[in-house]
Amino acid sequence: MQAATYGSVFCFSHRNLRINAQTSLVKLHALHPSQLDRKFERNLGPHMHNFPINRKPSRLYVLPNTNDGHPSASTVDDGMNTNHAPSGTSPTFLSNWSPPRYLWRGLSVLILAGQVIMKTLKGKVHWRNTLQQLERVGPRSVGVCLLTAAFVGMAFTIQFVREFTRLGLNRSVGGVLALAFSRELSPVVTSIVVAGRIGSAFAAELGTMQVSEQTDTLRVLGSDPVDYLVTPRVIATCVALPFLTLLCFTIGMASSALLADSVYGVSINIILDSAQRALRPWDIISAMIKSQVFGSIISIVSCAWGVTTLGGAKGVGESTTSAVVISLVGIFVADFALSYCFFQGAGDQLKNCI
Template identity: 65%
Template sequence: MALSGRVGLSAGPAAPHVAFLPPPLRRVVATTGPRATLCPTGPGPCRKFNNIVTQAANSTLDAIAPEPEERESTPISQTANAPGILRALDRYKAPKWLFRTVACLVLGGQVVLRIFKGNIHWRNTAEQLRLVGPASLGVSLLTAGFVGMVFTIQFVREFAKLGLTRSVGGVLALALSRELTPVVTAIILAGRVGSAFAAELGTMQVSEQMDSLRVLFTDPVDYLVTPRVLASMIAGPILNVLCFCMGMGAAVLLADLVYNVPANVIVDSARRALTSFDVVTSMVKSWVFGTIVATISCAWGFTTSGGAKGVGESTTSAVVISLVTIFVADFFLSFLFFQGQGTALKQLK
């Protein structure tokens, strides 16, 4: 209390720091504290003090440097070795869908050339092969098993009315090998692997990691894209074979346990219906689908812009475009391989 009396202030929580202000401002601050009731100098000094404080705060905020804007890697069309067609599309502000389509074709051609020349980063390829193959095997087998059981229910139900139960295995084997297994495997790869490729490369593009690779004299296509495409080309046919075996096994189990169709009848019917041509076409389809998924996903990741929002949009767009392209390619491949009249079911009579 004695100290408060000497400085002319009443005791309170705001009193100690007021004593260090100049006398004109000291009176104003003292009267604006929690215990103040009067302003000896009137409202004018109070407004003046508020203006002083506001100006000081504004000058302090102006002195603080703004946060740096988010920077992205150099777009693929502006790199030193960018093809002329990409430079032209970027110069004339072509639509994004057209630019990405051309970039996908260019990127796919570059990957093919590097594979033929042997410019392959084998350690990255082995790592991506583990992601595409073993890491995707469980969900692929589970999906193929249920697909086989669903079609077994439909085929047995309808064929039993016609007395053609012994033909169920052959029809199911043809459907799985020619269409179902390659398409289902490709859909799993697009949803699980393609989205990961697009998100990872898109994040690297919007965070200047692509430019860091170029500074280290490393081509991003050699280091990032070629291993992913090559891993998908290798793992796609292998997953296709395993999924076909899983689908047939689930079909045999369901037909034997539920519909009382012996397992040897299903297997023998499938053996007589399948040919080496069916196996080859199934492998070719899965190889093409794996290449499509990896190439589109990597191209969409390379052409990402706009920060985190752009990464999300690129990932979603890559999966959707991959699925549409898979079904379109499946139509043309099926028309190419199976456009004539088939003779496989004649062997089941």
């Protein structure tokens, strides 16, 4: 007696099937598919029937038959679904959707800013760390800020003095330089330098701590990373940047006066007198307000980009670059908004310089 299974590559007979009664193991001798022909011939009486063999991969299971004690065999195709459990519901449209990275990073900036404000109002500030960051942002950044302000002032003087002297407006040079430096150049140039030097350092440090799980260690030790890492950096930047802006304004005006006197023959006394006549207290106050706003943008964006860093060393580099770029864009946007709010209408401060 021989048996064959359709849709299978196995052929077996009772001579190839042996059962060990002691170990209840079933041994089955199966023929290799190469030993089978494309057609399996079976002789039923005087007629010959041809059965096509489907060579789909299948698995053969031999189980004891509880009815008569003889083993029985069954095959299951690999493509057959043997799981009769009901399939789960189809995924919805938003089940696999995740927000873009720039979106949740922007939300993290707002959340982090709110946390810093609340921590500062409640007095939860790590003052020792704040003093360390204040020294880093302030005194250690003075050199590069003053050097940048000096050369920007001299370049700006070249463009103004050579044109004003031809028009006979030598007494207006100092007033124009003073207004330009106090309202725009000093806060913006100082903020750009601080964003490149301090903002990148903040993002790199916090990003490295994030990918190395040091922030998680602070939480395990009972310290809030916002209190210990973020708030001191924000306070230090907002406090130090106005003083750096004031120093840059002074150095910029001094370098401009020296260049105008030595190259174009415009006396330093004329420039200083013109600047004194044109300036108002509000011009200096607006520069301080701008620098504080710029400092908060630099510190919060850099810290937010740092604590949301993913992907190891590559992610740290990308977060650092992105933090500086976003900080610069935020500085320019905030500068336009504040200038539009502070200086509306026609100005008449240069009338006193003519």
